[in-house]
Amino acid sequence: MLSRVKARNPGGLGNVEREGSEVNATSTDVARHAGVSRSTVSQVLNGYADRFAPETAAKVYASAAELGYEPSAAGRTLRRGSSDFVVALLPHTTFGGHLQDLFEQMSVSLAEHGYTLVLRIAGAATATLDRLVAGMKPAAVWSFTPFTDDERAVLDRRGVLAIDPPSVTQVDHNRAIGQLQARTLIEHGYRRLAFAHLQDERHDPFGFAREDGVREIARQHGLGAIQVTNVALDLDSAVRAVDAFSAPGVAVAAYNDDVAMALLSAARLRGLEVPRDLAVIGMDRTDLSRIAVPRLTTIEYDIVAASEAGTASLLQALGAGAPRPAAAPAVLHLIEGETI
Amino acid sequence: MLSRVKARNPGGLGNVEREGSEVNATSTDVARHAGVSRSTVSQVLNGYADRFAPETAAKVYASAAELGYEPSAAGRTLRRGSSDFVVALLPHTTFGGHLQDLFEQMSVSLAEHGYTLVLRIAGAATATLDRLVAGMKPAAVWSFTPFTDDERAVLDRRGVLAIDPPSVTQVDHNRAIGQLQARTLIEHGYRRLAFAHLQDERHDPFGFAREDGVREIARQHGLGAIQVTNVALDLDSAVRAVDAFSAPGVAVAAYNDDVAMALLSAARLRGLEVPRDLAVIGMDRTDLSRIAVPRLTTIEYDIVAASEAGTASLLQALGAGAPRPAAAPAVLHLIEGETI
DNA sequence: TTGAAAGCGCTAACAG
DNA sequence: CTGTTAGCGCTTTCAA
Numbered sequence A, B: 001m002l003s004r005v006k007a008r009n010p011g012g013l014g015n016v017e018r019e020g021s022e023v024n025a026t027s028t029d030v031a032r033h034a035g036v037s038r039s040t041v042s043q044v045l046n047g048y049a050d051r052f053a054p055e056t057a058a059k060v061y062a063s064a065a066e067l068g069y070e071p072s073a074a075g076r077t078l079r080r081g082s083s084d085f086v087v088a089l090l091p092h093t094t095f096g097g098h099l100q101d102l103f104e105q106m107s108v109s110l111a112e113h114g115y116t117l118v119l120r121i122a123g124a125a126t127a128t129l130d131r132l133v134a135g136m137k138p139a140a141v142w143s144f145t146p147f148t149d150d151e152r153a154v155l156d157r158r159g160v161l162a163i164d165p166p167s168v169t170q171v172d173h174n175r176a177i178g179q180l181q182a183r184t185l186i187e188h189g190y191r192r193l194a195f196a197h198l199q200d201e202r203h204d205p206f207g208f209a210r211e212d213g214v215r216e217i218a219r220q221h222g223l224g225a226i227q228v229t230n231v232a233l234d235l236d237s238a239v240r241a242v243d244a245f246s247a248p249g250v251a252v253a254a255y256n257d258d259v260a261m262a263l264l265s266a267a268r269l270r271g272l273e274v275p276r277d278l279a280v281i282g283m284d285r286t287d288l289s290r291i292a293v294p295r296l297t298t299i300e301y302d303i304v305a306a307s308e309a310g311t312a313s314l315l316q317a318l319g320a321g322a323p324r325p326a327a328a329p330a331v332l333h334l335i336e337g338e339t340i
Numbered sequence C: 001t002t003g004a005a006a007g008c009g010c011t012a013a014c015a016g
Numbered sequence D: 001c002t003g004t005t006a007g008c009g010c011t012t013t014c015a016a
Helices: A004-008 A027-034 A038-045 A054-067 A073-080 A098-112 A126-136 A149-157 A167-187 A207-220 A235-244 A257-269 A287-291 A303-317 B004-008 B027-034 B038-051 B054-067 B073-080 B099-112 B126-136 B149-157 B167-187 B207-220 B235-244 B257-269 B287-291 B303-317
Strands: A085-090 A116-121 A140-143 A193-198 A227-231 A250-254 A278-281 A298-301 A332-335 B085-090 B116-121 B140-143 B193-198 B227-231 B250-254 B278-281 B298-301 B332-335
Touching (some): A038 A054, A073 B073, A085 A126, A116 A126, A140 A303, A167 A250, A193 A207, A257 A278, B099 B116, B099 B303, B167 B207, B167 B250, B167 B298, B193 B207, B235 B257, B257 B287
Parallel strands (some): B085 B140
């Protein structure tokens, strides 16, 4: 057998990265080292240690550790029909540090159950997803946002476990955000409500649900129809939106803090006083929202709490069932500012 | 043989996700369908079609397409010793939010050469990296920023191709950013320069190189020592930093646009006029920097251009050698604003 | 120009 | 209690 090291280092030249003592022990190596058979190694290491004499199991554990043994995903996948990888789709929204926290938390939880998390850009062509799924045979594909129809079709075709938030949940969730924005504005005495979308719809996947939430609360309180506007992330667009608000005294629920900040800048440019002439509530609690003068009133979405629920349902679907957490955690927090 | 569908759908119940006509053709299926042997299928599909009669090859292509055949990564990995996956480490920083574009571009380029890109959170424990690498046997692990010593050690141990920017390049690159900031400030007539770090060093991996770039240019122009300060992303911190600037007329190169925006807010709070009393140049050209009043002068980093260079060197290291692009593309662009 | 055979590392059924 | 055996899907000689 041509060892991997040799194969990779023809002529012994090689580059620095590959020199030194490489470790890629197989279960055969572990078995030999422990003086047992491969199947014993496999069983001990896969949770059936109690079928063996304690000393035998101990020898196996020790040998595996000593040799730095990690099972080959390829061999295991081939045998089992699916791998221990879980693919998570990376939404095409801002990587505001928070998203990393989500995946970091998920990565750890999954690792505890023997799964390995890998990420994939959500925007990429569906054909790539197909290749990835067909090739890697992941235990599951998970998405923070609902799959597109194309994605669903591919995943179904490949027979892979596909987990996304039921779109009804997703809608409820975002409607709750709009509702909280509206309720907050109303509690502060505003009666003329508006909703400002982010114009680039690729980055505004939740806008309509949130708008609905605002509208619903407005209706419940007997307020008139809400104004709806689109704001691109440039001053011209924001100024146009502000000019279009029928009169002073409008209170705007913004799709996110960036939109809110754009409106604040536009208001300043137009000489409007915030919140007297224009009130604004954002969403996301970005770092910059804390720096704005006046500080933006916004809503924080506790993504780690939310992701814990997501991870739990994922694990359950995988049959690695951690029991569902008793209640859905509170994930929305109002952050006080001076813009309403 | 127990088919995968049956195995996954015991009792025929199953859930919606797995019903319907699943497609998971193997090379055996393709061979049978085309009336040739498995090895013929393998050879034709791996670029040796010219060893066969044209009709034979055509039959193979047609059958593979019809059956939706995708080779099993597991089988291939087992046989070849390494997979077609390339793991990219997701840095724990924000590059103006355009990080997706980088990975999307990379994903496409790699796919053209038969590789599949998967991402992994860079922050996670090194042990997880070890498992990932040992299990998945990726063709390469790539990082936009230099590996930590721990990461390097793990990758070396597993004998995997590890590509990161030579730290000298990384340093040069970031020094160039600082230099451009300083040169721009000096061209506008400023003689008292400062550099403002982002206090959270986890998000400021390049700060020192940039600071060096500023200092270097200041020295070349015979200016005095530059002031260096740390700014956290809150108003108190920014106000403290502004207060500490010895006198009006300081021009600050900020680590990024967020830091710059914090300084602008602090200046406003202190009644300083920008740029007369305090000049600021940022870095990243975030959306919000375009919305600020006054608009922030900043530098845009063309991450897609940069990533094309990165992808090229990665492919070269993989031996899928696209020829190196002739010259390094220009990746830094000054964005005019009104803050200097 | 094509096919047969071997084997990558692993696990599960079965035999002792 | 532990080992033998077969085979997951693929590629690569080697032989025809």
